Amino acid sequence: MILERLVVGPLEENTYIIADEASGQAIVVDPGDEPDRIIDIIKHKNLQVHSVICTHTHFDHVGAAGDIKKATGAKILIHKNDLQVYETAKDQAAFWGYDIDDIPGPDGFIDEGHVIEAGNLKFKVLHTPGHSPGGICLYGEGILMSGDTIFRGSVGRTDFPGGSMEELKKSFRRLLDLPQDTKIYSGHGPETTVGMEKKTNFFVNEFL
Ligand SMILES: [Zn+2]
Numbered sequence: 001m002i003l004e005r006l007v008v009g010p011l012e013e014n015t016y017i018i019a020d021e022a023s024g025q026a027i028v029v030d031p032g033d034e035p036d037r038i039i040d041i042i043k044h045k046n047l048q049v050h051s052v053i054c055t056h057t058h059f060d061h062v063g064a065a066g067d068i069k070k071a072t073g074a075k076i077l078i079h080k081n082d083l084q085v086y087e088t089a090k091d092q093a094a095f096w097g098y099d100i101d102d103i104p105g106p107d108g109f110i111d112e113g114h115v116i117e118a119g120n121l122k123f124k125v126l127h128t129p130g131h132s133p134g135g136i137c138l139y140g141e142g143i144l145m146s147g148d149t150i151f152r153g154s155v156g157r158t159d160f161p162g163g164s165m166e167e168l169k170k171s172f173r174r175l176l177d178l179p180q181d182t183k184i185y186s187g188h189g190p191e192t193t194v195g196m197e198k199k200t201n202f203f204v205n206e207f208l
């Protein structure tokens with residue numbers, strides 16, 4: 001498995017390129033900004049990107065989705081409960097003092113139980129609301145792409161529109177029930193594991 005992490009944009013968001021090495025079939029998770037850097041890697045490694053998966057649609061995670069779609073023909077997939085958030089991505093960026101290009105509408109919706117494939121790789125979609133109503137994680141191949149639901153040592157904010165502390169608690173518990181050695185790649189900051197978060201996450205006492 002090829003797994004590339006790029007830290008992009010003013011909010012230092014993690015964009016991931018995940019590919020099956022044998023076939024070159026790939027997905028891009030949360031292309032937030034700096035599309036040229038992302039596209040360079042895709043071209044350099046000769047990958048075929050069929051889907052852009054948004055763990056949620058805050059602007060720092062979708063800002064370059066349109067550029068990746070244009071360059072690769074990939075479909076942009078989001079959870080339907082994040083559609084409204086997606087459609088206001090430009091306004092969110094403006095609120096933070098940034099300007100992003102217009103993003104084309106999503107090409108499809110993903111939901112709990114769907115399986116995303118890239119060649120021989122398979123990832124299950126887990127609906128994990130809380131940080132945003134349509135937050136999802138991808139789980140498979142021993143890894144979890146957790147978006148802004150859980151970070152090393154912390155969790156995502158719940159004070160944006162559609163956020164919910166109660167939902168986030170449920171999602172957090174659910175993720176920490178995954179196998180201990182599952183590697184977590186989150187939307188911001190370094191990687192971790194489920195076992196490590198069970199021991200050290202600041203929110204364990206409050207949420208479990
Ligand atoms: Zn977010």
Ligand SMILES: [Zn+2]
Nearest residue numbers: 058060148187
């Ligand atoms: Zn974020």
